[in-house]
Amino acid sequence: xxxxxxxxxxxxxxxxxxxxxxxxxxxxxxxxxxxxxxxxxxxxxxxxxxxxxxxxxxxxxxxxxxxxxxxxxxxxxxxxxxxxxxxxxxxxxxxxxxxxxxxxxxxxxxxxxxxxxxxxxxxxxxxxxxxxxxxxxxxxxxxxxxxxxxxxxxxxxxxxxxxxxxxxxxxxxxxxxxxxxxxxxxxxxxxxxxxxxxxxxxxxxxxxxxxxxxxxxxxxxxxxxxxxxxxxxxxxxxxxxxxxxxxxxxxxxxxxxxxxxxxxxxxxxxxxxxxxxxxxxxxxxxxxxxxxxxxxxxxxxxxxxxxxxxxxxxxxxxxxxxxxxxxxxxxxxxxxxxxxxxxxxxxxxxxxxxxxxxxxxxxxxxxxxxxxxxxxxxxxxxxxxxxxxxxxxxxxxxxxxxxxxxxxxxxxxxxxxxxxxxxxxxxxxxxxxxxxxxxxxxxxxxxxxxxxxxxxxxxxxxxxxxxxxxxxxxxxxxxxxxxxxxxxxxxxxxxxxxxxxxxxxxxxxxxxxxxxxxxxxxxxxxxxxxxxxxxxxxxxxxxxxxxxxxxxxxxxxxxxxxxxxxxxxxxxxxxxxxxxxxxxxxxxxxxxx
Amino acid sequence: xxxxxxxxxxxxxxxxxxxxxxxxxxxxxxxxxxxxxxxxxxxxxxxxxxxxxxxxxxxxxxxxxxxxxxxxxxxxxxxxxxxxxxxx
Numbered sequence: 001x002x003x004x005x006x007x008x009x010x011x012x013x014x015x016x017x018x019x020x021x022x023x024x025x026x027x028x029x030x031x032x033x034x035x036x037x038x039x040x041x042x043x044x045x046x047x048x049x050x051x052x053x054x055x056x057x058x059x060x061x062x063x064x065x066x067x068x069x070x071x072x073x074x075x076x077x078x079x080x081x082x083x084x085x086x087x088x089x090x091x092x093x094x095x096x097x098x099x100x101x102x103x104x105x106x107x108x109x110x111x112x113x114x115x116x117x118x119x120x121x122x123x124x125x126x127x128x129x130x131x132x133x134x135x136x137x138x139x140x141x142x143x144x145x146x147x148x149x150x151x152x153x154x155x156x157x158x159x160x161x162x163x164x165x166x167x168x169x170x171x172x173x174x175x176x177x178x179x180x181x182x183x184x185x186x187x188x189x190x191x192x193x194x195x196x197x198x199x200x201x202x203x204x205x206x207x208x209x210x211x212x213x214x215x216x217x218x219x220x221x222x223x224x225x226x227x228x229x230x231x232x233x234x235x236x237x238x239x240x241x242x243x244x245x246x247x248x249x250x251x252x253x254x255x256x257x258x259x260x261x262x263x264x265x266x267x268x269x270x271x272x273x274x275x276x277x278x279x280x281x282x283x284x285x286x287x288x289x290x291x292x293x294x295x296x297x298x299x300x301x302x303x304x305x306x307x308x309x310x311x312x313x314x315x316x317x318x319x320x321x322x323x324x325x326x327x328x329x330x331x332x333x334x335x336x337x338x339x340x341x342x343x344x345x346x347x348x349x350x351x352x353x354x355x356x357x358x359x360x361x362x363x364x365x366x367x368x369x370x371x372x373x374x375x376x377x378x379x380x381x382x383x384x385x386x387x388x389x390x391x392x393x394x395x396x397x398x399x400x401x402x403x404x405x406x407x408x409x410x411x412x413x414x415x416x417x418x419x420x421x422x423x424x425x426x427x428x429x430x431x432x433x434x435x436x437x438x439x440x441x442x443x444x445x446x447x448x449x450x451x452x453x454x455x456x457x458x459x460x461x462x463x464x465x466x467x468x469x470x471x472x473x474x475x476x477x478x479x480x481x482x483x484x485x486x487x488x489x490x491x492x493x494x495x496x497x498x499x500x501x502x503x504x505x506x507x508x509x510x511x512x513x514x515x516x517x518x519x520x521x522x523x524x525x526x527x528x529x530x531x532x533x534x535x536x537x538x539x540x541x542x543x544x545x546x547x548x549x550x551x552x553x554x555x556x557x558x559x560x561x562x563x564x565x566x567x568x569x570x571x572x573x574x575x576x577x578x579x580x581x582x583x584x585x586x587x588x589x590x591x592x593x
Numbered sequence: 594x595x596x597x598x599x600x601x602x603x604x605x606x607x608x609x610x611x612x613x614x615x616x617x618x619x620x621x622x623x624x625x626x627x628x629x630x631x632x633x634x635x636x637x638x639x640x641x642x643x644x645x646x647x648x649x650x651x652x653x654x655x656x657x658x659x660x661x662x663x664x665x666x667x668x669x670x671x672x673x674x675x676x677x678x679x680x681x
Binding site for chain 2: 066071074077078081082084085088089090093207210211212213218219220221222237239243246247250251272273274277278280281284285288291292295579582583584585586587
């Protein structure tokens, strides 16, 4: 059976499964629509959180990032998992005890301020919407590469399926499809990893294969470092960026992870406070399975890719060692047609030279070999996971599985984000702020309409992605880290921070982060409007724009404390709320006012 | 109020905060310490051809994070019962 047919069958089966779940898990009340009725088992919620969290970027992008950045990509591995420690210890149990539907709900009530609620809603919508664009692109790309349909058709198919289960089932439908999607995506991620680890090291566990010896007795990572250095590239294990920036970047990702609303709301669906604590642990287990596999996938893929082009059986510099372009494997041709892989025969020898032509120390060697520049003019790092099974010559069904896995990762995250957006609109803006008198039935209808609206907007942005789509992920994490995370922390751990302090702090954190990002990346990401070049020597204390969120959070804390000092103290009934969320006893399921 | 006395309420919260703080210290030590700042020191200890510091950055810290979260959940369950504020 050819690959396309097989992929249609595998992807079709997973889609049929999601549809079936959607019909089974329809929501009848706002409690079910916003919080799945509050009865989700902590392990099940952990699994759903795993799918919610792991996006197209985690599934497709991260291993590629690790493959090319090596040690420096540890930022993402530690940052995107360490945030769950903050969630589990500092946020999830208390927010669960508070027992409302949304994140702005807590901020609005705790800081007894409509302004605080609206600031939180705006941060939530901007952060979630920027994040959802990436998922929509992931869906379009996966469809166009594996199912031979064009990008737009693929996007419509993805929107259709999300529409079906998210509008019908709300959080309930999203939760149960996410559980199914987790199973699909983790299976799709680990199966090729196991095969490749076995091939290269003889160890079936990628986490151990990563540290094992290859066939000739050299440890995998040493061999990779050696292979890269021979071609002028930096070692995989070497640190390339500044230490302080790596530190701040990791901290910003951890704060951002803990402050992203679509993750937090998942913990409103478990029955009890103690369940919220263990559920965060289960979420981390399910996430760690992929995150500890990712560096193995990245390093092994990089080795396989390099060895395909530069045959290790010959010395570097021996013309025989370089792959003859006409003999290139099929996957090479397939990815060339997508434009994500590009070859240019600079020295006209019909063979491919793949090396670092920007490394001045390697230039003399390259010249003595007769190389006229790196001929792999484009190797998009996103193709690494998708092409991985083909590069390693794995059977077609594995390739079809990876396509279904990538789609599951993108769909599950998109649905979680859209749910966070639609509940912020129907619950925080309509029910709590502008139309407090609507009934539960009317609010449910409003929730469904805002969900449909959010899907349409996300689809539009996916079809016409703004040029800065890649940049805005930094914005999403920056906003969550500098505005939402500190507000939640202060709301729980301080009884003193008052309404004015919280609003001033959130705005200060938000604005400082925005200004810092825009200073280097251009105002609203318009190219050419940046005031300083985005290079390490221009950065404040060497902090890159992506790493500023932690400093924004610090500014938020300081401003909130200072303003609180000079304004009216917190009323007693709010102090009572804070004290009641600090004890687990007496948590009902998440509910309306 | 679910607590027997004001003192109990204070003691419960202080014990919770102390546990949380120690675990956050561990959280920071394995990631920012072992994985980033002290990497070159730890790399003296070899593991699978690379150094221990590198291993903490790409694998080890995640395993410790897992331990922290489950340890906290178990300890807090005990503390909740001790003070009669559990949700079972």
